[in-house]
Amino acid sequence: METKELNLITNREKAIEEAGELLKNGGVVAIPTETVYGLAADAFNADAVAKIFEAKGRPQDNPVIVHICDRDQLSKVVSAVPEKAEKLMDAFWPGPLTLVMPKADAVPSTVCAGLPTVAVRFPRDKDTQDIIRAAGTPLAAPSANISGSPSPTKALHVMSDLKGKIDAVVKASGLCEVGLESTVIDMTKEPPVLLRPGAVTPEQIESVIGKIEISEGVLHQLPEGETAASPGMKYRHYAPKVKVVLVKGSYEKYRDFLNDRQSSKNVALCYKGEGTDIGCPAISYGLCNSPEEQAKELFDALRRIDKMAVNVVYARCPKPEGIGLALYNRLIRAAGFEVLDLGE
Ligand code: AMP
Ligand code: MG
Numbered sequence: 297m298e299t300k301e302l303n304l305i306t307n308r309e310k311a312i313e314e315a316g317e318l319l320k321n322g323g324v325v326a327i328p329t330e331t332v333y334g335l336a337a338d339a340f341n342a343d344a345v346a347k348i349f350e351a352k353g354r355p356q357d358n359p360v361i362v363h364i365c366d367r368d369q370l371s372k373v374v375s376a377v378p379e380k381a382e383k384l385m386d387a388f389w390p391g392p393l394t395l396v397m398p399k400a401d402a403v404p405s406t407v408c409a410g411l412p413t414v415a416v417r418f419p420r421d422k423d424t425q426d427i428i429r430a431a432g433t434p435l436a437a438p439s440a441n442i443s444g445s446p447s448p449t450k451a452l453h454v455m456s457d458l459k460g461k462i463d464a465v466v467k468a469s470g471l472c473e474v475g476l477e478s479t480v481i482d483m484t485k486e487p488p489v490l491l492r493p494g495a496v497t498p499e500q501i502e503s504v505i506g507k508i509e510i511s512e513g514v515l516h517q518l519p520e521g522e523t524a525a526s527p528g529m530k531y532r533h534y535a536p537k538v539k540v541v542l543v544k545g546s547y548e549k550y551r552d553f554l555n556d557r558q559s560s561k562n563v564a565l566c567y568k569g570e571g572t573d574i575g576c577p578a579i580s581y582g583l584c585n586s587p588e589e590q591a592k593e594l595f596d597a598l599r600r601i602d603k604m605a606v607n608v609v610y611a612r613c614p615k616p617e618g619i620g621l622a623l624y625n626r627l628i629r630a631a632g633f634e635v636l637d638l639g640e
Contacts, residue, residue: 299455300464304328304423312423315466316430323463324348326440326454330421330473331392331494332447332595333454334363334437335462339373342404345436349406351461353443358527359409360438361394361478362416365428373414373434375400380505381483387504390420392474393496396482407436409527417478423468439477440465444535446595446630449475453599475592476622480526481508490514491526493622495591514625515616517633536602536609540565540631544613545638547584553638554610563601565611577604587620594623598630610636
């Protein structure tokens with residue numbers, strides 16, 4: 297299959313119209329959003345949704361998020377809206393927040409992997425909104441990568457994973473604004489349960505609806521055989537092909553640790569401005585004091601590492617606070633929960 301490139305920069309109107317047409321006709325199209333690129337299909341077309349799973353190699357038991365372009369579309373996909381969900385929508389929609397709610401009968405079970413609930417998001421990116429509008433239907437869209445690899449934050453990442461397997465990619469300029477997948481919170485529980493941290497932080501959520509629970513799987517490895525509240529949490533994820541080790545401690549300790557075992561097969565994953573005094577290749581992403589910039593650049597950095605002939609990535613460990621919790625969650629999964637604590 298030829299994968300069309302629809303360029304928003306050179307002809308926005310045409311790109312959106314063509315993406316809309318393809319989606320209306322059961323096609324599968326990668327689209328930019330403020331979080332990461334999504335692989336979209338008509339959420340009410342079970343055959344089209346099946347193509348998403350096939351292209352990504354996504355396990356059938358991992359449900360996908362449904363994207364809408366205004367709150368009126370919500371009643372098509374959910375059967376009830378809990379009061380606290382309403383409050384979160386008022387505060388954070390459109391934006392990088394996904395709410396799990398009871399599903400409407402019309403949503404095919406492939407979208408929800410057989411669960412009685414559906415995850416819904418109203419993205420704030422204007423291009424995403426216009427593509428959904430052009431398609432004339434809510435869009436089911438997980439991240440547009442091969443399952444398990446780092447999520448794509450630019451069109452080139454999508455092409456390197458899915459060229460020839462999908463109908464088209466809509467190309468925006470530069471990296472996605474946020475760079476990490478949306479915050480996911482289960483609103484069918486009381487208190488609501490945070491399933492995946494993202495740019496909308498637990499602190500921000502609690503300031504609107506009070507106490508929430510953080511799912512065990514956010515920070516820890518789930519014991520073998522335990523059912524995950526969010527099926528996606530049980531898979532190794534966001535990972536480059538090489539081994540990743542997360543390293544806790546000060547920059548000085550980290551530098552000395554790497555310099556003690558100099559090897560061109562190691563790579564340091566550190567922050568901008570660091571790494572010049574480390575005797576192995578270094579890839580840097582985001583300034584040390586800007587977790588937002590780190591979020592935006594992390595997946596691109598992991599993909600750059602995959603192009604290097606190295607064996608082990610030693611990654612600086614972000615502070616698990618604010619959006620740093622989301623960074624920590626992605627990196628600890630990439631590392632298969634392997635953490636080395638060097639102390640301060
Ligand atoms: P992705 O679409 O790749 O961003 O991943 C979506 C995440 O949301 C995965 O971790 C899913 O397991 C989770 N998710 C989607 N739908 C539901 C649902 N109905 N209940 C719980 N988690 C969900
Ligand atoms: Mg994903």
